[in-house]
Amino acid sequence: MNSDMKQTKKILAPLFLLVFICSCKTNIEEPKITSGSADLSNYLAVGGSFTAGYMDGALYLEGQQNSFPLILSKSFTDVATQNFKQPLVNPGVGIGLDSNSKLILINKAFCYGSALTPVNAAASGDASDYTWIGSQGPYNNIGVPGLRIYEINNQLLGNPQAGNSYYARFVKMQDNDHTILSDITEFNATFFTYWMGMDDLLPYALSGGTADNDPIVNSNFITTFDTYIDLMFKTLCADNAKGAVGNIPDVLDFPYFTAIPYDGVVLTEEEASQINSILAASFPQLQYHEGNNPFVIDDPSAPNGKRFIASNEYVLMNVPLDSVKCFHLGSYDLQNGRLLSLPDQYVIDGAEGGLIRQRRIEFSAKLKEIADEKDLAFVDIYDLVRHLDSGIKFNGVAYSLEFLHGNAFSLDGIHTTAKGNALIANEFIKAINVQYGASLREADVNAYPGIIFP
């Protein structure tokens, strides 16, 4: 028995050892992360609202801390130390382009009942956020909310009165001398991201096409755009910096323009036939039926100046829903016998939408051209938004363009959430990996905040 035991020990002991060694190690060898031919050691982000981390209708701290350039810089830390500095505002409610605070989501009472509605978190935005912090620069993220392409060499842009308050707060010196281009030159970036142009399309779009004086309405605007892009990239690439250029998504895909359907007038069969009999004489073109019906707008070319809007026309999210739902704005008010068309400022009609899309195509074509010319990574954000339109999944979470529930767009319906910014950052990473033979890791999109529900 003794010898049996010895033998057992002799044979089994090494086996046990082997078992323990093998069982503990499950680590999988990780692929090598490189930046390829790109030098990511000094990254500069240039752009407008999206680059700044503007979301929920304001520039506020948590938004900035989840800007897509910041998410990108986190990925860059795998290959190069990043000290990614952003011109952060104070903790709090932030301040929007309309001087209001950021939005939060609450259940708000309307004439038609209570509904989930974004409202301002405070009576007004925090103007102390405009306090000048330029001496603490230079900043790696010089995204300026609302920045337009023709402002990049505007010496008054950093002037607190005459310029853009968001730029004035972090301009190097408020001496009417510094510009976006001079910032770029002085920064000496090894790598940059450039993504702007939405801020050129949005003011016109948000006016419902009523801003007839907006520069993009000018049929020659693309010449201006091209000139400034050439200037911008001459500056960006002066020291052979490498970079990535984002193209322009179709802003009319954003929830701000799609959350309210063009045919959002819901009628019963009885209501529809009642209205039809009233309108038959003067507005035969307005044929209502049970269910969803289009809104009515003014159109001088239509019989008696009114028509239904078409499926390629958009109702803006700022339309007063109380008036729409309880007082029949945009349809026929049976109680008071009035046909109430939607005011022009709440609708992008076919021609206005066509102009916005035409400019988008022109901008994107120029950006593609310059990216090819300078051997830069070209990031197809237009394509990302198209994919979001049909819905994408990330580790079990669905992302879409749906307002509030699509995870990608913030409460303002225009700017992306932190999660949306991570999706954008991932598009940049994919393009950088392809262009420069890099193998940067994408961001874990679900790890970033989305919309907070009550």
Add this chain to the structure above:
Amino acid sequence: MRKINFFLAILLPSISMAGGFQINTQGQHAVSMGGAFTAVGKKASSVFYNPGAMSMAEKSSITIGGNYLKTGTSYLSPFNGNVKAENPSLIPLHAYVNWMITEKIFVGLGINNPFRSDFKWDDDWEGRYVSQELKFNSWYFQPTVSYKINENFGIGCGVVFGLGNMMFRKAIPVEGTASFGQEELKINGSGIGFNLGLFYKFNKEGSVGICYRSAVNFKMKNGDATFTDIPSTFADTYPSSLKFNTEIKCPSVISAGIAYHFTSALLTTVQLDFTAWSSFDSLNYIFPDHPGLEIRTGRNSKNSICGRVGGQYSFTENFDLRIGAAYDLASVPQDHLSPDLPEADKILLSAGAGYKINRMLSADLTVGIENYFERKGQFSDANLNGSYKSNSLIVGIGLNYEF
């Protein structure tokens, strides 16, 4: 020959899964020989491995045993590098009685956990919206009768009464005061199946065996689903508690093997298992009162094959050493590879010893490791991609009593 009788059933570690969530630690003697036991027989564990061999025994016997099964799993995330699972250790148990009624008729009872699984990840891990934990356990109770047709040929048949229970947890992508909501599903149910075996000694040295264990379909009804940390906005979408149903089909297995004594001290065996995993085509959670919560995940599992070899050398009348190996093919296709069942082709290496303490009592000891090949795949339904690698450690002990 007699030594074959005292297979101290080395506890097959329940960690070793034969494709899918099948575990092959149903007898220590078998496990230490790579799980190849269909043609070996003559132990109480034959109630499970081959009822046809039960009646070839010369005595009644009882075996009890258990295994310690620890599976480590890593997931290589495209985003965060290696992430380690927190799988709990499993302790599958088994007990068998093989009782001689007459020289030709034996009756028996087997109790074991042939299908079992528990893959658990940190609650905050990046795949939390797909799975935080999926736990399944089955208890099979199998009354069995075996008849010796002649000195060389035995047949046996058992009825399986199965009890199953499962638990599933995952995060819900809604943010309120918590950064995500939490869903937990708990349910149990039962199923019925059978076990058929044939055992034939083709000469003094050799034997063949074939065993068919039917599928057991666990119909689970009226389970408890709870949702917590849900913002009030979604209180109707995710009610705090409600009932759900599901169904888990444990597949049928056909095992065929051959065993041969090259000398009276040296026994070798080879075996092929065919597991009809194609029955596990989907895993669905149905909420009769709340169709919106229904979860249907395609699994598309494929039938899988496992090859096993085993050997035993008897040093003395009282002492055997055993070794074995198995190569087990994955049943889960690459595009359905999920963190709740991160399967891969795997190799089992096992060893063990049997020691006869006295005329009636013997003990078996088993150790084994099961090494999953690193596998890259996607859980397409969720767009969750990455590589998985697992290792299992199996330790087991069993006691046998002959009378």
